[in-house]
Amino acid sequence: MGFFRKLIGGDDDLPRPSVRKLPRVERYSTGFEQFAKAIREYDGLSVLDLGPTSPANLEYIIGLGHRAVNEDVLSAASSGRYLVPGEEEGTTIVDVSGFLAAELKYPEESFDAVIMWDVCDYLPEPLVKPVVERVRRITKKHGVLLAFFHAREAASPEAETCYCRYHIRNHRLLELEPGKPYPLQRTFQNRHIENLFREYASIKFFLGKENIREVLLLR
Secondary structure, X not given: OHHHXXXXXXXXXXXXXXOOXXXXXXXXXXXXXXXXXXXXXXXXXXXXXXXXXXXXXXXXXXXOOOEEEEOOHHHHHOOOOOEEEOOOOOOEEEOHHHHHHHOOOOOOOOEXXXXXXXXXXXXXXXXXXXXXXXXXXXXXXXXXXXXXXXXXXXXXXXXXXXXXXXXXXXXXXEEEEXXXXXXXXXXXXXXXXXXXXXXXXXXXXXXXXXXXXXXXXXX
């Protein structure tokens, strides 16, 4: 897929953060526009969507002649199924091995493209690097990945960052729907994003609206 290379270059118990209720909003996305441009160049690709199930997303991907697979990684990670007792009495830790044994179970190089949305900002810390690595392994060489990252500091009181579901409206427009009350776990600086995806061949940043950084990566 030489075009990809050319394009990029070189649940109820969840803690509820104090955020105001937001309506659905539409947002132009340069990162998604470039991602869509890439996958529209080919037929019969396998595309993995790591967000909540969205009929609009499935319809868009299938409408391009591709195979669409959806796996809500954040829902699984936040369900409590993978919490086990910690070393100290009364504490729990994330069972990373158990998570990887049950989730994202695909053969290596299964997908031509992956839409990760802003999953990394909300995943429990122990799962971030393992999930990124698993996604890399199941993405084909020269495959493309799209990820979003919040630019505001999670600890900032004015950064009322609501977790949103993303719905694809067209090749450049996304609709954001306020979702479950997942707390923002962290914000990444550019150098941290580059380090997190250091095994990828290329990375390109776009600054989107609402302080969202959009990242397009080449496997």
